[in-house]
Amino acid sequence: MLKLRDGIVELYRKVATSLPPDVEDALKAACVSEKKGSNARHALEIILENIRIARETARPICQDTGVPVFYVKTPIGLSQIELEKTIIEATRIATEKVPLRPNAVDIITDKNTGDNTGMGFPVIYFREVPDSTLSIDLMLKGSGCENVGQTYKLPKEELKADRDLDGVRKCVLDAVYRAQGRGCPPYTIGVGIGVAKDQVTRLAKEQLMRRLTDTNNIEVLFKLEKRLLKEINTLGIGPIGFGGKTTALGVKIGVNHRHPASYFVDISVCCWANRRGRLIW
Template sequence: MLRDRIEKELMKAVRILPPDCEALIRKAYEREENVYARKVLSHIIENIRIAGEGRLPLCQDCGMFYCYVTLAENCRIPLSVLENEINLGCAGAAQKAFYRRSVVDDPVYDRNNTGTNLPVIINWERGRGDETEIAFLLKGFGSENCSSVRMIRPTDGEDGVVSAVLDMVRAAGGKPCPPMFLGVGVGGTMDKAAILSKKALIRKADEHNKDERYMRLEERLLSEVNGLGIGAGGLGGNNTCLSVAIETYPTHIAGLPVALSVNCWVDRKAFISIRDEEVL
C-alpha cells in the first residue's frame, strides 16, 4: 500500500538525513576554520549519530508535512485516493515515530493543536514522465520564519535576484539554524514563485538547474551567501549555506518575483515513485 510506504519513509526521514545532505555537513566540518563554527558542526555530527542509533528525531521540531506531487502523464490513480494515502501515511508516521505535534487548527484566534500534525500541505503538478513522484519535506519553522518573497523590477536582472536573496538571508542571520539549504523560486506570480522555491528546496542537494545560466547563478548565490560570514549556528565562518537550488517559470513584462525558502541544516526529505499503480 502507498500509505505504508509513505509512513515508512517518513519514520526514517525524521531521524536520518538524506546521504547527500549529511555529506555536505561533513565536508563543511572538514574545511571550517572558525573555532566556534567547528564546535557547532561537531555537535551537529554528534546529533546525527545519536538520532541515527536510537529512536529520537534529529530535531524536536519535526516540521509541517509539505508534499509536492508530480503526476505521471498517464496517472490513473484518482487524486482523492492519492490525497487520502498521503494523509494516512503522514498521520501514521507522526504517531509511530514520535513526531512533536506542531500544527494548530486556526492561525490567529484558536490555535488549538490538531493533535495529528495534519493537514498536509500538498502541491500538485502534471508531469510529462511515466512515474508519479511524491516528494516530502518536513518543514521546520525556525527556518520557515526566515522564508520570504520580494517583487523586484523586471529590469533588475541577475544582480537584482542576487541582491534580493542576500537581503533575505542577511535578515535571517543565525535564526534558521545555519548552515542552511536555500530554495529560490524566480518568475510566475508572487505565490507561484513561493511554490517554486519549495520545489527547488525539495530537489536533491547535488542536482543543479539544467539551464547552465541558472546553474551558474546557483553557484554565485552559494558563494555570495557564504561570503556574508553568518556561519554555522550564526557564530561566524564560511559555512552559512550548503546548497542553493533555483526553479523558474515564465512571468509578466512588469515583474520579477523572487521567493526564498530557507531550510535549516536538518534538511529532512523523502521521495516515493509510482509507475502503473505500483509503488517503486
C-alpha cells in the same frame, strides 16, 4: 491502499530520522573547513553527532518535525482523492509511531489537533504525469527556517536591485543577511523567479528538493547558483550563527516566465536539517 499507507508512514520515519547523503556529506566537509577550536566547528561536530544518534536510535533529528510538504506525481487514472485520504491517514499514524511533534494548530480556537492533520495540513501538491509509477516526495520543513524566508518585488531601490538576474542576486544576499542565524544555518537556499506571488513561493520551496550535487541545466543559472553560494559564505554568519565560513551549503534557482509589469523573487530558506525523501510505488 493499505500497503501504500504503511509505505508513507515509513517515508515519514526515514525523512524525520535521517538526512540525505548529499546533505550529510556537505556538513562533514563544512566541519573540517572550519577552524579547530572555533565555535563554528564545535556546533558542526555536535550536529554531525546528532545526525548519527538520530539515525541509530531512529529518533527525529530535530524536535520540530515541521510542516509535511508532499510533491506527488500520479500516473494517469489514479484517484487523487483516494491518495489524499491515504496520505492523511499515514500522517496520523506516523505522528503516533515515529513519533512526530504535533504541529497543526487551529487558527480560530488556537488548539493543536494533536495528529498533524487539519485544514491544508499537511501540504499536498499533485501533478499528473505520463508515467506508470507513482512517485511521492516528502519534505519536512522546520518552521524556524520557514519564518526567515522573504518575497521581493523588483526593482528594489534600497538594494540597487534592477529587474534582472543581478537584482535577484542582491535579493538573495539580503534575505540571508536578514535571516542571520535564526533559521539554523548552514542553509540550503531555494530561489523562485516568475510572474505571481503564489507561484514563486512554491517554485522556491520546490528547489529545496534538488540534490546539493545536481547541476542546473540552464547555464546562466548554474553560474549564478555557484556565485551566490560563494558570496553568501563571505557574510560570516556561519554555522548556527556563531560566525564562520559556512553560512550555506547550496543555492538552487528555478524560473518561470513573467508578466512585463511583474518581477517576483521568492527565497525559501532551509535549515541544515534539509529533510527530504522519495517513495516510488
